Amino acid sequence: MRVVKQIGFIMTKLHKKQQLITFEQLPKTPTGITGLDEITGGGLPNGRPTLICGEAGCGKTLMSLEFIVRGATEFNEPGVFMAFEEKADELASNVASLGFDLIKLQDDKKLRLDHVHIDRSEIEETGEYDLEGLFIRLGFAIDSIGAKRVVLDTLENLFSGLSNQIILRAELRRLFTFLKEKGVTAIITGEKGDGSSLTRQGLEEYVSDCVILLDHRVINQISTRRLRVVKYRGTQHGTNEYPFLIDEDGISVLPVTSLRLEKEVSSERISSGIPSLDSMFGGKGFFQGSSILVSGTAGTGKTSIAASFANEVCGNKKRCLYFAFEEAPKQILRNMKSINLDLQKHIDNGLLEFHASRPTLYGIEMHLVAIYKIIKRFKPAAVILDPITNLITVGSVSEVKSMLIRLIDFLQDEQITVMFTALSLNTVVSEQTDEGVSSLVDTWLLVRDIESNGERNRGLYIMKSRGMSHSNQVREFTITDKGLSLVDVYLGPDGVLTGSAREAQKLREKTGVALREFAITRKDKEILRRRMMLESKIASLQAEFESTEEELNKIYLEEELKQDIIERNRQEITDIRRGNADTLKSKSKRKK
Amino acid sequence: MELDEVIKYELRLYIAGKTAKSVTALTNLKKYCEEHLKGQYVIEVIDLLQQPQLAEGDQIFAIPTLVRKVPEPIRKIIGDLSNEEKVLVGLNIIPVSK
CATH class of the missing domain: 3.40.50.300 (P-loop containing nucleotide triphosphate hydrolases)
Structure with missing residues (x-):
């Protein structure tokens, strides 16, 4: 009895624990990009870095920039865009066609563009250094507008500008820790590397929470952009390749593969x-x-x-x-x-x-x-x-x-x-x-x-x-x-008929009907006549019969009358012979 | 005429706090300048921990960074400046032969 109780206790404990786990869902930051939030089940991991990688010209910069702009305009989350490739004014003019007014957002303190210019020819490296300057810049930019979102586009440019890989890698690791400490949701973009690696410099080693791969394929001379969530720790996500479109409204991803068949139906x-x-x-x-x-x-x-x-x-x-x-x-x-x-x-x-x-x-x-x-x-x-x-x-x-x-x-x-x-x-x-x-x-x-x-x-x-x-x-x-x-379709004795054959058959039918009708009326008349003939015959026979009957009746009456008279005569004669007039009288009385 | 001669080099050293690297860099820089540019240079030390807004202007991302503002063109040297030869080449200073 006690054991059972204990087991029950343990089970409720376990149950409670499970419930807690399901409650603690990964907080997410909506991107505001059409369709992307559906695929990722709500957006990018909140307060963590996400890697967007892909080949040149597949839309990495645009996607990350849209993330910042949508955050600033739709979710009231200011953002910092640190560009290692393009200058701020270049970026602004590039995306103006999409209706993103970066200059105005910057003036409203919703957005901060920072262009990090790295030119190998201007830089000499001697001895030990670190990227504290970059951190300070980033930290300052974040703090100055209270940014919640950060984009680093493309971080790998550091590798082309600086030669000390050991320092760079150590500093990158520190950068991601720094971003997490700051509590910002970050996007890092990276060029696709050769072979199976996602990025040229192996950035995926550092960003382990969420990786999105963009792809631009040309098949049969027709190009299609596609997006795939390669990994997303701690959450469910769509795993397929989803096509996306860049047009005047920015990026739209289509989460087109619906997994469920649970739609409403109408009987209207x-x-x-x-x-x-x-x-x-x-x-x-x-x-x-x-x-x-x-x-x-x-x-x-x-x-x-x-x-x-x-x-x-x-x-x-x-x-x-x-x-x-x-x-x-x-x-x-x-x-x-x-x-x-x-x-x-x-x-x-x-x-x-x-x-x-x-x-x-x-x-x-x-x-x-x-x-x-x-x-x-x-x-x-x-x-x-x-x-x-x-x-x-x-x-x-x-x-x-x-x-x-x-x-x-x-x-x-x-x-x-x-x-x-x-x-x-x-x-x-x-x-x-x-x-x-x-x-x-x-x-x-x-x-x-x-x-x-x-x-x-x-x-x-x-x-x-x-x-x-x-x-x-x-x-x-x-x-x-x-x-x-x-x-x-006309279904006649000769099978199914269509078109003019159907019309012809209809006409034929019409003729047939007329002929038949005519025939029918003739026969009707015939019958009528026959009946009249028969009826008249019957009438004459009837008359004949009546006359014969009358004749026969007449003979019969005459016979009877004759008989009667004879009988009476015989009686009279008998009476006369007997001279018995009384009997005659009584007899006639009885007869009466 | 002599004044112009004097301020031939305007150098700016960006550091972030008094870290070992920053201190080394500053010591090295002072040593080289004293050696080769005596009387012709100005060194300005900027601590980005105190003035973070200045980092963007000179495109600073690594610490420590030495920026040669004058003469043009702007040159940058990053690191603790431990390699004298590289620093001198980088700053385009003709070494004073000893």
């Missing part, structure tokens, strides 16, 4: 813009926030379906984004006018936005980042990508697929309905689209050619539609100057 339905198509989905259309794939061969009207969906969304006063990878917006507008879709008015109302770019403009990841950014800004209810097949020109199948997975994930998280169009390259009904996204999408419409009797017609059917009843019929899909509509 939105119309496809084609009433007869809606009726194939039980009359209500697609689910809100679902993904729809329209695939088909060239010229089957995929863009028209997409455009009428866009028109419907905008018609309901919701926003729609249209990413065109093949046609210019003006071209789409003109073409859609021919089928009675006026998209221009939605653009004027600000409900519809076109973003047209050739896929080769930049890498596939960049497309994703760009799409992501535009969606975040525009907040649409529906997004159209037309066509995704073209993206394959800039990436491999698996890359396109992973991009689309991430895009679909993101869109579903945001409850945005997305419609893709995809071109199937072969005329044989491909059960799989080229991008292999068919398993990812919720609804898959297939538009295909039906070729017969020397003409080509479009047939549309629903390959799949998750979570709703849908028609299994192939419908003929017609594009007219009034819009799109679906016609029931």
